[in-house]
Amino acid sequence: MNSVRGDLGAWRMPPGTLVLAGTPLGNREDSSDRLRRALADADVIAAEDTRRTKRLAADLGVTLTARVVSYYDHREAERASELVEALRAGSSVLVVSDAGMPTVSDPGYRVVDAAVDAGLPVTCLPGPSAVTVALALSGLPSDRFCFEGFVPRKPGERARMLAQLVAEPRTVIAFEAPHRIAATLEACVEVLGGERRAAVCRELTKTYEEVKRGTLAELAEWAADGVRGEITLVIAGAQPRRELDAEELRALVAKEVDAGSSKKDAVALVAAATGTPKRAVFDAFHAR
Known part of the structure; x- marks a missing residue:
C-alpha cells in the first residue's frame, strides 16, 4: 500500500509522487495555498489546456519552473506512460484540469491507474468540483447522490440513459452543454415526468452564476429560448411508487x-x- 505523509503546514510537492489538484471553477480566489505551492514546486505539470494553466499561474502570481505538458482526452493513454516514467525518475508530477477536479469527467484517470499499477504514490489536493457545488446549491436531497458525467449527445443514447434513472432514488447530477440543455430537459420531461424537481446550475462561481430551480417541465420551458455558460444539471431522485394494476x-x-x-x-x-x-x-x- 502506498501512502503520502507529511506536515501539511509546510507542504511541498513530494518527489516521485503523482499529485491531482482541484482548480477553480471560475473564481481564482478559490485557489488554495497548496495549489499555489504545487504549481511553483512541481517538476512536471500535466495540464488539460497548457495555456489556461499558465494563465492561472500568472493570475496567482506563481512563476512556473516545471515542464508543462498537454494532457487531454485524446492524449491520455500516450501521456500516462511518459508521466509514469517521470515519476520513476523521481520527478514530482502535478495533474490539473481546466476547472474542477481531475478524473471527474476530466482527464486524469489513466495516469492514476498507471501509477497505482506501477506501485507509485498518488495523492490529491482537495479543491472545487462542480458536482458537489451544484448539489449543495440545488436545494435537493444531498444525503445520497449519483453522478452521470456528461449526458450523451445522441437522442437515442440519451433516452436510454434517462430510462435507467426512472427508478433511481438518489439525486442525480450530470453535466450538459448549453446548446443541448433545452433538448435534454425536454427528454427528461418525457422519460422522468414533468413534475420531477430539478435545478440547472450555470456559470458556478463566476460573475453570472445562476441557479434555476423548479420542476423539469418548468425548467424545460425556461431553457427553450437558449441558455449560456457551463451547465450542471441536478435532478431529484424517484419517489417510491405504488404498484399499478x-x-x-x-x-x-x-x-x-x-x-x-x-x-x-x-x-x-x-x-x-x-x-x-x-x-x-x-x-x-x-x-x-
Whole structure:
C-alpha cells in the first residue's frame, strides 16, 4: 500500500509522487495555498489546456519552473506512460484540469491507474468540483447522490440513459452543454415526468452564476429560448411508487399508442416510466 505523509503546514510537492489538484471553477480566489505551492514546486505539470494553466499561474502570481505538458482526452493513454516514467525518475508530477477536479469527467484517470499499477504514490489536493457545488446549491436531497458525467449527445443514447434513472432514488447530477440543455430537459420531461424537481446550475462561481430551480417541465420551458455558460444539471431522485394494476397499465400503453408509438415502444416506455417489468406491462395490455 502506498501512502503520502507529511506536515501539511509546510507542504511541498513530494518527489516521485503523482499529485491531482482541484482548480477553480471560475473564481481564482478559490485557489488554495497548496495549489499555489504545487504549481511553483512541481517538476512536471500535466495540464488539460497548457495555456489556461499558465494563465492561472500568472493570475496567482506563481512563476512556473516545471515542464508543462498537454494532457487531454485524446492524449491520455500516450501521456500516462511518459508521466509514469517521470515519476520513476523521481520527478514530482502535478495533474490539473481546466476547472474542477481531475478524473471527474476530466482527464486524469489513466495516469492514476498507471501509477497505482506501477506501485507509485498518488495523492490529491482537495479543491472545487462542480458536482458537489451544484448539489449543495440545488436545494435537493444531498444525503445520497449519483453522478452521470456528461449526458450523451445522441437522442437515442440519451433516452436510454434517462430510462435507467426512472427508478433511481438518489439525486442525480450530470453535466450538459448549453446548446443541448433545452433538448435534454425536454427528454427528461418525457422519460422522468414533468413534475420531477430539478435545478440547472450555470456559470458556478463566476460573475453570472445562476441557479434555476423548479420542476423539469418548468425548467424545460425556461431553457427553450437558449441558455449560456457551463451547465450542471441536478435532478431529484424517484419517489417510491405504488404498484399499478393491469387496467392502469393497459390505459397507459393505450395512451402511448394513441400518441403515435408502436405497441412495442409503448410497452417499453410505460415499463421505464412506472418501473414495471416489460413482461408485466405486455401481459396487462394484451389481457382481455
